[in-house]
Amino acid sequence: MQSFPAALRIMNPVATLVGADNSLAAINTSLLPDGSVVLVTATHKLYVLDKASVQTQSLPSIVVPAEGGTGAWLQLPNGASEFQALSLVHAAVPPQSSVDTSVTIANGGVPITSTDIIDWNLTDSLLPLTLSIGNVRITGTNTATFRFSNLSAATVAAGTVAVEAAIQRGG
Secondary structure, rough: OOOOHHHHHHHHOEEEOOOOOEEEOOHHHOOOOOOEEEEEEOEEEEOOOOOOOOOOOHHHHHHHHOOOOOOEEEOOOOOOOOOOOEEEOOEEEEOOOOOEEEEEOHHOOOOOOOEEEEEEEEOOOOOOOOOOEEEEEEEEOOEEEEEEEEEOOOOOOOOEEEEEEEEOOOO
């Protein structure tokens, strides 16, 4: 792996995402190192170059070079991504046991990976007192599993619980 000094990885700001000579898409990435960073002044967002990426353009999250070079510019979230509402539908939970519920997380077109972290808040006051949510796990591209545990001696009926979730980029 070739090492580049920070001065060669941090690019001058560009005005827009696409369309102009001074846009992110107009940067020829062939001479840039993987991990180069650019500020887009129109959106006040940072983008990092992933030279191995073969993702298709999905504005504003993914910008593909239009003037040559490989990879894609991926928008970096400012801390956690925007919170999004999720409805977690869980099966009936037998006494003293747990069930997993799979959910899709959009994350603005940027795929979540197993190194990312899901921050979540319970927004539903109807969660039974004997039911707890924990052990959130990323299980695939844009999918995660929430574990519902029943701490009581009675079965908790199937139901839907509302949460808000955001993604933090991991290591």
